[in-house]
Amino acid sequence: MASSSSSTPAAVREMQRDLESQANALSKIQKDISKNHQVRKQYTIQVGENELVLKELELVNDEANVCKLIGPVLVKQDLAEAKANVKKRIEYISAELKRMDRALKDLEEKQNSKKESIFRLQQKMQAVQAKA
Template sequence: MGSSAAVRELQRDLENKANDLSKIQKDISKNHQVRKKYTIQLGENELVLKELDLLSEDANVFKLIGPVLVKQDLAEANANVRKRIEKRLDSTLQDLEEKQNSKKDSVLKLQQKIQSIQAGKAKA
């Protein structure tokens, strides 16, 4: 295979990897938006938990389900809010960032390979 064919092949590979990197970066951006929404919800849930902690055990607690308020046990309401607080999105974001870094590395290596082949071609 000639050096120009090798360069074309590497450039195609580079383009594919760059497209993959772009997709991962879009996923990270979406994840940041979801994370922002989650942070707001987390603050609301922590506030609800503080309010629930102020209530006496015989207090009436209601949960909004659609347009209806349904009576709920205080302990159950407390458990539900705590579960919501425990959910985390950090692992998803970390995974996407690791994929992004891996793709960036492979794109850089391909670019260097193409440049070295082109530099060798220019010397010849």
């Protein structure tokens, strides 16, 4: 009987180490989720700004001068080229948003799986400690 009780504290210590490792992994996943939300927020703002620019460009008549700010200098730009550039930017940012959405879904699944794993380990530890 003595060998059973001496292995129990070692088993509990091993479970505690595993629990700590899993908690650290969960913390990293949660930080990644938070970072994803921040980046998605920036992209969403950028899409909105670019859509406003495109609406403004649609209102401009074909003879109007369109300029682009490059550093401290305003450079004249062709209206069709300006519209095409803004549309490309919107497409690119929208694609990035979709990619971020997929990454977020993956991270949330990993988070849920890790939480479940931690919960099962905690239950197992409680059962082992209750027997001791």
